[in-house]
Amino acid sequence: MTRQxxxxxxxxxxxxxxxxxxxxxxxxxxxxxxxxxxxxTGLVPVALAQGTSSLSQQKPGLTVLNDRPVNMETPPHLLxxxxxxxxxxxxxxxxxxxxxxxxxxxxxxxxxxxxxxxxLSIDDLKTQFETVSLQLQIECAGNGRRFMKPAARGNQxxxxxxxxxxxxxxxLRDVLDRAGLKENALYTAHYGADTHLSGDPxxxxxxxxxxxxxxxxxxxxxxFAVNGDDMPPLNGHPLRLVTPGWPGSCxxxxxxxxxxxxxxxxxxxxxxxxxxxxxxxxxxxxxVADEDMAIIxxxxxxxxxxxxxxxxxxxxxxxxxxRGHAWAGDLDVAALDISIDFGASWSxxxxxxxxxxxxxxxxxxxxxxxxAGYYEIWARARDAEGHMQPPIPPGWNPRGYLNNMQHRIxxxxx
Amino acid sequence: xxxxxxIINRILILAGMxxxxxxxxxxxxxxRTITDYPTASKTPDRMxxxxxxxxxxxxYGVTYAALTPLGGDENVTADxxxxxxxxxxxxxxxxxxxxxxxYCSVCHSLAIVMQQRQDVEGWTYLLDWMEEKxxxxxxxxxxxxxxxxxLSREFGSH
Numbered sequence: 392m393t394r395q396x397x398x399x400x401x402x403x404x405x406x407x408x409x410x411x412x413x414x415x416x417x418x419x420x421x422x423x424x425x426x427x428x429x430x431x432t433g434l435v436p437v438a439l440a441q442g443t444s445s446l447s448q449q450k451p452g453l454t455v456l457n458d459r460p461v462n463m464e465t466p467p468h469l470l471x472x473x474x475x476x477x478x479x480x481x482x483x484x485x486x487x488x489x490x491x492x493x494x495x496x497x498x499x500x501x502x503x504x505x506x507x508x509x510x511l512s513i514d515d516l517k518t519q520f521e522t523v524s525l526q527l528q529i530e531c532a533g534n535g536r537r538f539m540k541p542a543a544r545g546n547q548x549x550x551x552x553x554x555x556x557x558x559x560x561x562x563l564r565d566v567l568d569r570a571g572l573k574e575n576a577l578y579t580a581h582y583g584a585d586t587h588l589s590g591d592p593x594x595x596x597x598x599x600x601x602x603x604x605x606x607x608x609x610x611x612x613x614x615f616a617v618n619g620d621d622m623p624p625l626n627g628h629p630l631r632l633v634t635p636g637w638p639g640s641c642x643x644x645x646x647x648x649x650x651x652x653x654x655x656x657x658x659x660x661x662x663x664x665x666x667x668x669x670x671x672x673x674x675x676x677x678x679v680a681d682e683d684m685a686i687i688x689x690x691x692x693x694x695x696x697x698x699x700x701x702x703x704x705x706x707x708x709x710x711x712x713x714r715g716h717a718w719a720g721d722l723d724v725a726a727l728d729i730s731i732d733f734g735a736s737w738s739x740x741x742x743x744x745x746x747x748x749x750x751x752x753x754x755x756x757x758x759x760x761x762x763a764g765y766y767e768i769w770a771r772a773r774d775a776e777g778h779m780q781p782p783i784p785p786g787w788n789p790r791g792y793l794n795n796m797q798h799r800i801x802x803x804x805x
Numbered sequence: 806x807x808x809x810x811x812i813i814n815r816i817l818i819l820a821g822m823x824x825x826x827x828x829x830x831x832x833x834x835x836x837r838t839i840t841d842y843p844t845a846s847k848t849p850d851r852m853x854x855x856x857x858x859x860x861x862x863x864x865y866g867v868t869y870a871a872l873t874p875l876g877g878d879e880n881v882t883a884d885x886x887x888x889x890x891x892x893x894x895x896x897x898x899x900x901x902x903x904x905x906x907x908y909c910s911v912c913h914s915l916a917i918v919m920q921q922r923q924d925v926e927g928w929t930y931l932l933d934w935m936e937e938k939x940x941x942x943x944x945x946x947x948x949x950x951x952x953x954x955x956l957s958r959e960f961g962s963h
Contacts, residue, residue: 458889459914538865541962542922544931588912589940663938678926701863704856763852767863799863803856 449625450478456546460484460588460596461625464534464551467798468700470716473753474526477617480554482625483531483546485660486596489584489645494621494629499613503580503651506571513615513630520561520569525610525635526750528555528718532638532666532687535794538784541676543791550695550798555716555751558633560614563649564607572603572651579606580650580658581632581643598658599640599666603651605688610635610749613646635749636720638666638687638792661686668788675787689720691795692774694727694754701800707763708804714755715798717742719774727754730769734782737771760804767799885959887916895919901955904948912939922962928953 446455446463453463463482470479494513502508511519531552536543579600587594605611612633614622622628627644634641640660660666667684669677694717705711717724723745728737740756760766773779784794888895893906894915909918923931932949935941944952 455916456920457914457916459916462917541924544921544923544927546917547920587940590912591940594940659938702859702861704853765852765855765859796865799865801859801863803852803859805852805856 449623450482453479453481454551456548460486461488462546463625464548465554467550467695467697467715467800470551470553470695471697471714474618475554475556477556477620477623477626480529480556480617480623480626481531481552483552483639484585484596484625484644485640486585486587488624489586492584492624492629492645494615497629499630499646500648501566501570501651502648504573504576504653505567505651506573507569509566509570511566516561516566516613516615520565522559522561523612524557524559525612526555526557526746527610527612527633527635528553528749528751529633529635529639529642530554530690530693530718532640532690532792533790534693535784535796536791538794538796539675539787539791540784541787543787543789545790552639553693553695553718555718556617557619558612558614559616559619560612560633562609563611563613563632564609566613566649567606567651570651573653575653576603576651577654578602578652578656580652580656581641581646582648582650582658583627583631583643584645584647595659597640597643597660598656599638599643599661600652600656600658601634601637601641602688605634605637605641610747636689636718638690640666655686664790666792667790668786668792672786673788677787677789679789687792689722691793692719692722692724692772692778692780693717693795694724694770694772694780695798696768696770696800699800699802702803703800704803704805705760706805707760710757710759711802712755712757713740713768714753715770716751716753717770717772718751719772719778722774722776723748724752724772725775725777726773727752728771728773729756729758730771731758731760731766733767734769740770760802763804766802766804768802769797769799771797885919887914887919897959899955899959901951904952905955908941908944908948908952912941918956919960921960923957923960924962925953925957927962928956928960 446458446461447453450463452469453465456462456464461482461484465479465481472479497513499511500508501511531548533545534548534552535550536545537547537549580598581600582595582598585596586592587596613630614633615630616622617626622631627646630646631644632642632646655661663681664679664684666687668687669679670683670685673679695715696713697715698713699711713729717727724742727740727742729740730737738756740754743753745752754770758768769782771780780795780797782797784796786793885897886895893902894910896902896906896915896919905918906915909915921931932944932953936943
């Protein structure tokens with residue numbers, strides 16, 4: 392389409408792709424691409440344009456960071472609802488979602504260091520255990536990565552890899568109690584039905600776990616519905632874990648198996664530098680040895696300004712309402728302050744109590760911009776233990792996790 | 806007092822008076838400038854112009870670069886964007902573009918590649934990670950050198 396006339400010698404993408412599936416290109420590369428035959432035809436990148444538009448139908452208004460695997464974030468002003476609508480929940484896929492899903496025949500296996508391994512259908516979960524509904528935050532540990540300098544590897548999330556919807560399911564604790572944890576049970580290992588991008592059936596795109604204490608926390612759920620409905624296919628339909636307050640990767644989607652282990656799980660993206668930060672602070676850009684990295688657990692205190700939308704123009708002297716949400720991993724949020732003068736002075740906003748533990752808290756405030764000009768509204772939450780959001784990205788780390796810097800919006804008073 | 810001294814004194818007094826008058830004029834002029842100076846950047850008209858000019862994004866990088874204020878943007882090709890409609894998905898056309906388009910689009914979209922800003926070390930780490938953990942067939946040494954050079958040139962961090 393936009394091929395440069397100045398490069399007549401370069402093959403067009405379509406030719407390139409046609410030949411990449413043919414033996415000639417493979418031998419030209421010198422090495423075959425493994426499992427190429429396993430890749431569904433839907434993966435042929437020429438179809439990408441259509442793929443992207445169907446994404447925007449499923450999740451209108453979200454920003455597509457990657458179309459294969461799908462990674463989408465929600466602009467802050469679309470997160471204004473008290474309870475995040477399913478269509479506005481961000482998507483972080485590591486592999487390809489299962490092609491066809493049958494909720495009736497879906498099964499989750501619980502095994503490993505348990506007295507009685509279990510095989511449970513979704514109906515079994517609904518009938519044999521107490522059903523609970525809780526509003527729970529799920530946030531990607533890499534939310535905010537984009538502001539790390541030097542740049543960190545991975546999807547460049549800005550602010551919107553956070554959601555707080557109402558999840559319905561059963562407590563993981565009740566299921567583990569039924570199976571009976573053995574004394575040496577130390578860690579969980581989660582598996583899902585998504586497939587690795589290479590097509591290799593022996594590889595898991597992601598398989599993470601949590602210490603038994605977190606698994607037994609009464610807010611950790613095996614969920615089969617969100618906001619009273621089936622969850623969107625991209626968010627794990629028909630079954631997923633919700634491990635609130637911890638990296639979203641602990642909330643395995645398309646859940647098929649929970650293995651209880653007597654050691655820290657070493658599945659895909661548990662080891663190396665994935666979902667880990669340096670044990671001791673390092674200077675920006677430092678290279679850190681794998682053995683100096685520690686697994687991330689609770690996420691830090693954070694907040695968003697969801698209204699007004701950044702860039703808004705208001706009349707000088709008018710009173711405007713500013714509002715948003717705040718959350719703090721395993722902790723509650725104790726206070727939220729806002730500043731309209733680049734952090735020189737702060738004033739407290741009204742902050743609501745959470746609907747339940749691990750639900751984000753809502754805050755609101757009224758401000759008047761005294762003179763015409765460019766203003767930024769900054770929001771700063773403080774958790775129950777006194778930690779506050781910093782104005783700049785804290786603690787640079789190689790993978791750019793845990794950036795809980797203050798969110799700011801721009802306002803022009805005219 | 807000699808005559809010449811008296812003359813010098815008069816000249817000095819005169820010069821002093823001239824200086825006083827000059828500085829008064831200057832002061833007066835300056836204060837006039839201040840009082841008359843329209844609060845240009847604050848008048849709604851010009852604010853609207855500024856609002857129109859605004860890039861749409863808050864410059865978070867500026868605060869973070871506080872220690873190296875002149876650090877500037879990290880990448881020469883910062884505005885290169887993934888483009889599904891383009892034959893090479895919007896990859897900059899330079900030596901190695903066909904290898905990158907071919908090898909790196911098999912498992913995932915180039916959108917994930919084009920989001921990165923890494924130096925040679927960072928890209929080396931990523932290519933190793935693809936080969937060792939993600940099942941990418943090991944690259945031929947020649948191809949790897951070209952790909953590495955392309956990635957750290959077009960998607961480098963400086």
